[in-house]
Amino acid sequence: xxxxxxxxxxxxxxxxxxxxDTDVHHGYRAxxxxxxxxxxxxxxxxxxxxxxxxxxxxxxxxxxxxxxxxDFDAGEAGDGLGTIGDAxxxxxxxxxxxxxxxxxxxxxxxxxxxxxxxxxxxSALCRAFNDHSMEHWIAKDPRFRLNxxxxxxxxxxxxxxxxxxGSHPAVCGVMFSCGAPKPFGQRFYHPIxxxxxxxxxxxxxxxxxxGEGVNPPPSAAGFPSYYIESRQLRPPAYAVHLASFIFEGxxxxxxxxxxxxxxxxxxxxxxxxxxxxLDWKGLxxxxxxxxxxxxxxxxxxxxxxxxxxxxxxxxxxxxxIINWIGGSRTLMFASDFPHWDADDPMMxxxxxxxxxxxxxxxxxxxxxxxxxxxxISQAA
Amino acid sequence: xxxxxxxxxxxxxxxxxxxxDTDVHHGYRAxxxxxxxxxxxxxxxxxxxxxxxxxxxxxxxxxxxxxxxxDFDAGEAGDGLGTIGDAxxxxxxxxxxxxxxxxxxxxxxxxxxxxxxxxxxxSALCRAFNDHSMEHWIAKDPRFRLNxxxxxxxxxxxxxxxxxxGSHPAVCGVMFSCGAPKPFGQRFYHPIxxxxxxxxxxxxxxxxxxGEGVNPPPSAAGFPSYYIESRQLRPPAYAVHLASFIFEGxxxxxxxxxxxxxxxxxxxxxxxxxxxxLDWKGLxxxxxxxxxxxxxxxxxxxxxxxxxxxxxxxxxxxxxIINWIGGSRTLMFASDFPHWDADDPMMxxxxxxxxxxxxxxxxxxxxxxxxxxxxISQAA
Numbered sequence: 001x002x003x004x005x006x007x008x009x010x011x012x013x014x015x016x017x018x019x020x021d022t023d024v025h026h027g028y029r030a031x032x033x034x035x036x037x038x039x040x041x042x043x044x045x046x047x048x049x050x051x052x053x054x055x056x057x058x059x060x061x062x063x064x065x066x067x068x069x070x071d072f073d074a075g076e077a078g079d080g081l082g083t084i085g086d087a088x089x090x091x092x093x094x095x096x097x098x099x100x101x102x103x104x105x106x107x108x109x110x111x112x113x114x115x116x117x118x119x120x121x122x123s124a125l126c127r128a129f130n131d132h133s134m135e136h137w138i139a140k141d142p143r144f145r146l147n148x149x150x151x152x153x154x155x156x157x158x159x160x161x162x163x164x165x166g167s168h169p170a171v172c173g174v175m176f177s178c179g180a181p182k183p184f185g186q187r188f189y190h191p192i193x194x195x196x197x198x199x200x201x202x203x204x205x206x207x208x209x210x211g212e213g214v215n216p217p218p219s220a221a222g223f224p225s226y227y228i229e230s231r232q233l234r235p236p237a238y239a240v241h242l243a244s245f246i247f248e249g250x251x252x253x254x255x256x257x258x259x260x261x262x263x264x265x266x267x268x269x270x271x272x273x274x275x276x277x278l279d280w281k282g283l284x285x286x287x288x289x290x291x292x293x294x295x296x297x298x299x300x301x302x303x304x305x306x307x308x309x310x311x312x313x314x315x316x317x318x319x320x321i322i323n324w325i326g327g328s329r330t331l332m333f334a335s336d337f338p339h340w341d342a343d344d345p346m347m348x349x350x351x352x353x354x355x356x357x358x359x360x361x362x363x364x365x366x367x368x369x370x371x372x373x374x375x376i377s378q379a380a
Numbered sequence: 381x382x383x384x385x386x387x388x389x390x391x392x393x394x395x396x397x398x399x400x401d402t403d404v405h406h407g408y409r410a411x412x413x414x415x416x417x418x419x420x421x422x423x424x425x426x427x428x429x430x431x432x433x434x435x436x437x438x439x440x441x442x443x444x445x446x447x448x449x450x451d452f453d454a455g456e457a458g459d460g461l462g463t464i465g466d467a468x469x470x471x472x473x474x475x476x477x478x479x480x481x482x483x484x485x486x487x488x489x490x491x492x493x494x495x496x497x498x499x500x501x502x503s504a505l506c507r508a509f510n511d512h513s514m515e516h517w518i519a520k521d522p523r524f525r526l527n528x529x530x531x532x533x534x535x536x537x538x539x540x541x542x543x544x545x546g547s548h549p550a551v552c553g554v555m556f557s558c559g560a561p562k563p564f565g566q567r568f569y570h571p572i573x574x575x576x577x578x579x580x581x582x583x584x585x586x587x588x589x590x591g592e593g594v595n596p597p598p599s600a601a602g603f604p605s606y607y608i609e610s611r612q613l614r615p616p617a618y619a620v621h622l623a624s625f626i627f628e629g630x631x632x633x634x635x636x637x638x639x640x641x642x643x644x645x646x647x648x649x650x651x652x653x654x655x656x657x658l659d660w661k662g663l664x665x666x667x668x669x670x671x672x673x674x675x676x677x678x679x680x681x682x683x684x685x686x687x688x689x690x691x692x693x694x695x696x697x698x699x700x701i702i703n704w705i706g707g708s709r710t711l712m713f714a715s716d717f718p719h720w721d722a723d724d725p726m727m728x729x730x731x732x733x734x735x736x737x738x739x740x741x742x743x744x745x746x747x748x749x750x751x752x753x754x755x756i757s758q759a760a
Contacts, residue, residue: 178600179601180600180601180602181601183602183603183604183605183609185605186605210600215600215601216599216600216602217600219596219600220559220595220599220616220617220620221558221561221562221564221621222563222596223562223563224624224627225563225628226627228627229563229620229623231655232620232652232656232659233600233616235651235655236599236616239612240600240601240604240609240613241601243604243608243609244601247604247606265655267650267654268652268655270647270651270692270697271615271647271648271650271651271690274647274690274692275611275612275645275647275690276608276612278688278690279608283443286607295693310654311654311657312654313657314703317704320697323694324693324694
């Protein structure tokens, strides 16, 4: 793998599919990397106070080494836990090494920035992170695509940021972190979706800020003790927003909007579909703006990253789940690099039919994020 | 159905199975019914202030008529929403009419009482409710079994209440409401499990108090807008406690403890099992007191009410789910009478094999709650 070039053209015999990786945690090397993109006041504030203690990882054990793959070079780590500090490292060690054609970048600071009490400060940090990403990532490799960091708790500020950068050809979506004072279907957030619609951007959602800053605790029973328990809270952290988007009627108001959930896994979606559909049949008079079965909105509007891939004892189980959730339309490959539990594209759903694998490894992401492959890759 | 006697002996041709109903919402007719069981001070407080505004149903729309079956006689309703005020009505309209041999009573005030800031007041209300239940329900029909109301936030007070009544032959468990400041596996609660172990009682858990009183909001994103959304938050409200019991090592400390979750449904359990097992394989060094696969603890210690029964589009799906969650050991029939979405025992899992139906309709509940059938019913 070492001799591969950072060229976008991969000729390894392992390359069988076009691969779009929809969850790559990019970052910056040091806090000072963001100072050039902040006002003097905010740069001083960031140097002195950082994120106000947020993103300091309440659950202080994780897997791997400091939450990252043990083969991940710590010298390449970003300033935030679980991020890659350097684009070149990502290009060679993730993209070249695994024959990945496009990487949708999901790193960043949206979670911490959106949990700060001062929304203007949070939005300023997002702008700085986006400017850094454009200069130090997007400009470095034609295979990178960017989810803009936005402050979900400053919808008008977020919309302004989307209008500032959202039409750049490498920008494909905006990042939301699941922790929030209110579910994302509510009207408070609609200026963000209006801006996404103007620029044809998807919403990408990632867990991470639950129980932080201005956000409520991570569960209806507060804070569990251990990291392994916090992982069990991830599916519900997505599910509350999924139901909110549907039952608030967001997709009737914004019919082109797509919502991607990454580092989510997907087995939990099947029972949620069944429950939402059954409940809608009995209760739809309460929300008459919800015109269709929840499962229909789901298949048309939601996408799920494959990682972390479940491993049920029954080998047929994953096939059933994929079928029940319309996986040929709803699933997108995600590696979650460089996290300790990242999935290898060669080992992900390798026993599934080729046409399904094409949908999951590339076509669904290309449609959701309106991606075009780099010219050299298309020719390959 | 009208001519049937309240005898415990049902001769209807519909009677094919012994049926234990593990979720029957009993109650009292009027707040004043509890005054005789309270001190003068607490009776006056209850008359003047009630539950301090709790249990007033934040999600103000529900299904049916005021949340209850439209064929439920409003004149028989209890003082709290969704409860039966009168034992005789329950005996005739639920038990006789449906050939139910035993009803495990799950009504009560544990949710509101456990969400009050003053834990002594909450515990006093639980004692009063239990005394009322013994006199006005348990004494009225040999087919009733009782989950004691306890204040989960007053573990020593709860243990005293369990010691007071827990050895009565009709008492089979204690009620927990899912909303809580801390997950139920944590050490704070262990005096309750010690008391349950002393008396051979199960823990029965029911959603209801999430986001009320001293409890945190119902999700990591706060409060969704609509009742239909609040229903999607129910499985996670149970799941956080399920994971807490396992990863805190509760079943190593209390190896006889059983935890029943009612009005929970059960399809959500399958993906939770997969995720817990996979995560434990990667992270078990963090919690070395967890000796076995989470799925093994689950099958040995957790039970799930069947209601509300999911209705997936794929008719095979429920069979797969039952298989994946060890349903022949983990499922117990529950009607949820008199709620609007109650399940009819004759229509519940009627396409499943007879031996599985025997487990689900009676044997699992009999083992979990150490039940004995009334003599007259055993003879039938």
